Amino acid sequence: xxxxxxxxxxxxxxxxxxxxxxxxxxxxxxxxxxxxxxxxxxxxxxxxxxxxxxxxxxxxxxxxxxxxxxxxxxxxxxxxxxxxxxxxxxxxxxxxxxxxxxxxxxxxxx
Amino acid sequence: xxxxxxxxxxxxxxxxxxxxxxxxxxxxxxxxxxxxxxxxxxxxxxxxxxxxxxxxxxxxxxxxxxxxxxxxxxxxxxxxxxxxxxxxxxxxxxxxxxxxxxxxxxxxxxxxxxxxxxxxxxxxxxxxxxxxxxxxxxxxxxxxxxxxxxxxxxxxxxxxxxxxxxxxxxxxxxxxxxxxxxxxxxxxxxxxxxxxxxxxxxxxxxxxxxxxxxxxxxxxxxxxxxxxxxxxxxxxxxxxxxxxxxxxxxxxxxxxxxxxxxxxxxxxxxxxxxxxxxxxxxxxxxxxxxxxxxxxxxxxxxxxxxxxxxxxxxxxxxxxxxxxxxxxxxx
Numbered sequence: 001x002x003x004x005x006x007x008x009x010x011x012x013x014x015x016x017x018x019x020x021x022x023x024x025x026x027x028x029x030x031x032x033x034x035x036x037x038x039x040x041x042x043x044x045x046x047x048x049x050x051x052x053x054x055x056x057x058x059x060x061x062x063x064x065x066x067x068x069x070x071x072x073x074x075x076x077x078x079x080x081x082x083x084x085x086x087x088x089x090x091x092x093x094x095x096x097x098x099x100x101x102x103x104x105x106x107x108x109x110x
Numbered sequence: 111x112x113x114x115x116x117x118x119x120x121x122x123x124x125x126x127x128x129x130x131x132x133x134x135x136x137x138x139x140x141x142x143x144x145x146x147x148x149x150x151x152x153x154x155x156x157x158x159x160x161x162x163x164x165x166x167x168x169x170x171x172x173x174x175x176x177x178x179x180x181x182x183x184x185x186x187x188x189x190x191x192x193x194x195x196x197x198x199x200x201x202x203x204x205x206x207x208x209x210x211x212x213x214x215x216x217x218x219x220x221x222x223x224x225x226x227x228x229x230x231x232x233x234x235x236x237x238x239x240x241x242x243x244x245x246x247x248x249x250x251x252x253x254x255x256x257x258x259x260x261x262x263x264x265x266x267x268x269x270x271x272x273x274x275x276x277x278x279x280x281x282x283x284x285x286x287x288x289x290x291x292x293x294x295x296x297x298x299x300x301x302x303x304x305x306x307x308x309x310x311x312x313x314x315x316x317x318x319x320x321x322x323x324x325x326x327x328x329x330x331x332x333x334x335x336x337x338x339x340x341x342x343x344x345x346x347x348x349x350x351x352x353x354x355x356x357x358x359x360x361x362x363x364x365x366x367x368x369x370x371x372x373x374x375x376x377x378x379x380x381x382x383x384x385x386x387x388x389x390x391x392x393x394x395x396x397x398x399x400x401x402x403x404x405x406x407x408x409x410x411x412x413x414x415x416x417x418x419x420x421x422x423x424x425x426x427x428x429x430x431x432x433x434x435x436x437x438x439x440x441x
Contacts, residue, residue: 051231057130071196085224087287
């Protein structure tokens with residue numbers, strides 16, 4: 001039976017991101033969005049599922065990220081697309097904080 | 111459905127030099143400005159509508175109904191801004207005004223969402239942008255008719271009817287995904303309903319009044335809105351990846367700025383569609399050294415546009431070349 005393994009990659013220091021904001025993080029050539037909002041850290045795919053605009057250029061309001069290109073919206077904790085023209089949800093990733101650094105987790109099966 | 115990436119080489123749009131943190135401050139939403147604006151608009155609509163009714167039977171009813179129509183036709187600007195979801199911080203309020211003003215504009219919220227997304231991604235890219243107001247060579251008679259929405263308005267009615275009966279128009283099929291058709295059809299029915307009610311009331315009461323208040327004002331009062339719509343992009347460069355070259359910003363008087371919901375700052379809006387209407391003048395001030403000089407008035411824009419259209423009838427390569435500040439980057 002396959003077991004799931006989470007590998008953690010350092011994204012940034014906690015001082016790199018302000019409250020109710022988002023930054024982009026590149027890991028292994030792929031862009032991710034790291035959020036700090038409502039007192040928690042979250043991570044999703046970094047590009048809008050509609051036309052791949054960089055979500056880090058967008059606006060975080062509470063639990064919502066709005067894409068800068070066409071105002072599409074996603075629910076940050078679940079990645080769910082909540083406003084047209086986005087229709088495909090974002091993948092979310094686990095996040096942890098250790099010694100003032102933020103890590104994004106990637107799950108693989110072994 | 112047209113796939114733009116198969117029709118042209120997609121490039122990055124020009125962006126201004128402004129720190130991200132500063133730009134995000136311009137994007138911040140609140141409800142106050144929208145309540146103030148929408149409240150004023152609704153009050154003006156009610157006041158002019160009431161006075162038009164009071165003046166019925168007198169000559170004064172004509173200018174008052176015209177003024178009512180002008181205020182009513184601001185639904186074009188409101189519907190556009192609401193489609194971006196930016197006026198209110200509270201999402202559902204944007205959606206309410208988007209639907210109501212969309213119905214006043216004779217458009218449904220689903221079809222326009224997709225059309226407008228395409229317009230922002232591929233502004234004035236020929237064969238791809240569905241919202242090019244004038245092609246080359248320009249068709250002047252339909253443009254003149256549109257001063258009273260008599261061209262685009264009839265197309266909009268036909269589209270609403272076809273979508274209401276479940277037939278997607280050829281144009282909508284270019285940019286609306288097929289799995290959105292069901293929502294589009296229902297949105298069209300909802301947008302058509304108030305007009306059918308107004309028509310039914312007019313017939314039942316043998317009076318023009320219901321349609322003079324709902325539906326027809328977008329036609330008889332749309333002159334200023336259409337002038338502004340033309341001045342947004344018509345006559346400028348096509349197929350360029352720099353909104354400063356294919357879009358105009360204008361200075362207008364406070365009344366027009368109110369009617370246009372500050373979208374006379376149209377270059378700024380295209381550069382940064384996240385910025386709500388009330389922040390556009392401040393954004394314009396911030397970026398002014400990186401943008402072409404805005405036109406001083408609707409009239410200055412029209413004075414340049416009219417001979418351009420006439421020239422484009424003879425020479426389709428002719429267009430207005432906007433002068434960029436020397437200090438700014440090229441696209």
